[in-house]
Amino acid sequence: MLSFFRRKRDTHSADTAKDRLQILLAHERTDRSAPDFLPMLQRDILAVIERYMRVGGDSVDIKMERGDDLSTLEINIELPGDRKLQTRGAA
Amino acid sequence: MAKIIVVTSGKGGVGKTTSTAAIGAGLAMRGHKTVVIDFDVGLRNLDMIMGCERRVVFDFINVIQGDAKLKQALIKDRRLENLAILPTSQTRDKDALTREGVGKVLDELREDFDYIICDSPAGIERGAYLAMYYADEAVVVTNPEVSSVRDSDRVLGLLSSKTHLAEKGEGGVKSHLLLTRYDPKRVASGEMMKVEDILEILSIPLLGIIPESTAVLKASNVGTPVTFDTKSNAGKAYEDAVSRLDGEQIEMRIKPERPGLFQRLLRRTA
Numbered sequence: 001m002l003s004f005f006r007r008k009r010d011t012h013s014a015d016t017a018k019d020r021l022q023i024l025l026a027h028e029r030t031d032r033s034a035p036d037f038l039p040m041l042q043r044d045i046l047a048v049i050e051r052y053m054r055v056g057g058d059s060v061d062i063k064m065e066r067g068d069d070l071s072t073l074e075i076n077i078e079l080p081g082d083r084k085l086q087t088r089g090a091a
Numbered sequence: 092m093a094k095i096i097v098v099t100s101g102k103g104g105v106g107k108t109t110s111t112a113a114i115g116a117g118l119a120m121r122g123h124k125t126v127v128i129d130f131d132v133g134l135r136n137l138d139m140i141m142g143c144e145r146r147v148v149f150d151f152i153n154v155i156q157g158d159a160k161l162k163q164a165l166i167k168d169r170r171l172e173n174l175a176i177l178p179t180s181q182t183r184d185k186d187a188l189t190r191e192g193v194g195k196v197l198d199e200l201r202e203d204f205d206y207i208i209c210d211s212p213a214g215i216e217r218g219a220y221l222a223m224y225y226a227d228e229a230v231v232v233t234n235p236e237v238s239s240v241r242d243s244d245r246v247l248g249l250l251s252s253k254t255h256l257a258e259k260g261e262g263g264v265k266s267h268l269l270l271t272r273y274d275p276k277r278v279a280s281g282e283m284m285k286v287e288d289i290l291e292i293l294s295i296p297l298l299g300i301i302p303e304s305t306a307v308l309k310a311s312n313v314g315t316p317v318t319f320d321t322k323s324n325a326g327k328a329y330e331d332a333v334s335r336l337d338g339e340q341i342e343m344r345i346k347p348e349r350p351g352l353f354q355r356l357l358r359r360t361a
Contacts, residue, residue: 017312024144028181036182038148039158058160066145 019068027066038062045075053079093201096208096336097226097264099250101242103213105234106271109307109317110329111210112140114230116316117333119174123205126165129179130222131212132187138178141168142314152180155192161199170319175204185218193221215249225255229266230298230336235273235284240292243268247293267298269332274303275345286345299332300345301325 042060049055059078065071098111108131115127128151129137138144143166149159154177161177168174177200180187200207211222223229229250233243251263270286277283290297306323310316318333320326331341 013309013312016314020139020144020314024139031182036153036158036180039153042159058162061163062148064146064148 023066023068027071038064045077049077055079093204094206094228095197095201095226096206096228096230097211097223098208098230098232099211099219099223099246100213100232100239101215101219101246102234102239105232105239106301106307107213107232108136108140108210109311110230110232110269110271110301111137111208112316113318113326113329114333114336115141115174115206115208116168116171116318117330118206118208118337119168119171120318121333121337122173123337124173124203125206125208126175126177126200126204127208127210128177128200129210130188130218131210132179132183132185132218133181134212135179135181137210138166138176139314140311141176141316143168143176143178144314147178150178150180151196152183152187154196155187155189161196170315185212185216188217188221190221190224194225197225215245219246220249220253223250223254223264226250226264227256228336229264230269231266231293231295232269232271233289233293234271235278235286235289240284240289243293247295266295267336268293268295269298269301271301272303273300273345297343298335299328300343301328301332302345 042062046055046060055077061076061078063074063076065074096114098107098114100107108129111127115125118125127137127141129135130151131137132152135150138147146166149164151164153159154161154164164177166176166178168176177196197207209222209226212218223246231243231246231250233239247266250266251257254264257263268290270289273286274283278285286297286300302324304317304323304325306320306325307317310320317323317326318329321330328345331344334341
């Protein structure tokens with residue numbers, strides 16, 4: 001009885017391993033031929049924003065979460081506050 | 092002051108990445124700000140063992156080449172606030188690593204972290220060379236097996252001659268032996284070399300003995316450093332090794348695997 005439960009838990013960790021690999025490798029196989037686009041994407045996003053606002057290279061933060069059916073790309077851009085903009089305008 | 096520690100071995104498959112993850116997690120659990128870096132360009136795996144493979148955006152090579160800021164490439168561990176991972180590139184090759192580039196990234200990390208753990212690739216080529224070049228200390232991961240011990244000896248030679256500390260004439264990198272996949276039962280039956288035998292051959296201080304354990308595969312299956320498995324012998328052994336690395340004096344103990352109920356019954360009848 002005890003060994004039955006233990007066996008179930010062990011296969012559970014092996015299943016996790018298989019799932020993780022399948023998701024990761026599916027992404028890696030498709031990414032392999034593509035160029036490393038994230039640095040380029042970041043550069044382009046910054047260029048577009050800089051047409052309208054003054055932001056530094058440090059203020060863009062890109063996060064990615066690869067999923068089974070769905071991956072999410074989260075882009076956070078820190079915009080300068082009003083006060084910072086005013087002093088910069090006055091200078 | 093920040094300490095740079097390389098986890099290296101020469102031979103592949105002896106447990107460098109497992110040990111990097113376990114030591115990194117152990118140091119973070121002790122309250123130190125710790126970062127683990129993958130130097131195995133083109134064959135990254137530290138991200139999988141740490142369980143953050145789905146969150147890799149930018150990597151070590153992007154930072155070296157100026158395509159991303161270090162802050163953007165560092166992945167914060169979700170379990171331990173003090174722990175971060177710097178993954179490497181899966182698509183480039185080792186030529187993307189330069190000595191100056193690696194030095195610059197390490198200098199920047201020194202400002203924010205107490206411990207910087209470098210996970211070396213197998214071999215003694217460029218990736219392995221640069222992983223050890225700037226190290227203050229080295230953890231030489233060795234299995235009780237002839238080819239592993241021989242390769243460790245070769246690596247110890249490099250640590251005392253081809254590193255920044257050696258070139259400065261400061262006597263090379265301080266090296267510790269981490270003996271992994273140790274099986275007390277096979278040692279007792281004379282099938283496996285004893286700790287003492289290996290220490291006699293390599294003559295470096297012993298950091299820890301990690302017993303062969305089912306917990307290691309389980310931890311890698313789910314992407315959790317084995318140090319989190321505080322009930323397992325391997326987890327406890329890593330915890331002890333980390334305490335020693337952190338300057339504590341702890342007695343070396345090899346806990347024999349507790350015999351199962353079935354074995355105990357057999358022994359009683361025998």
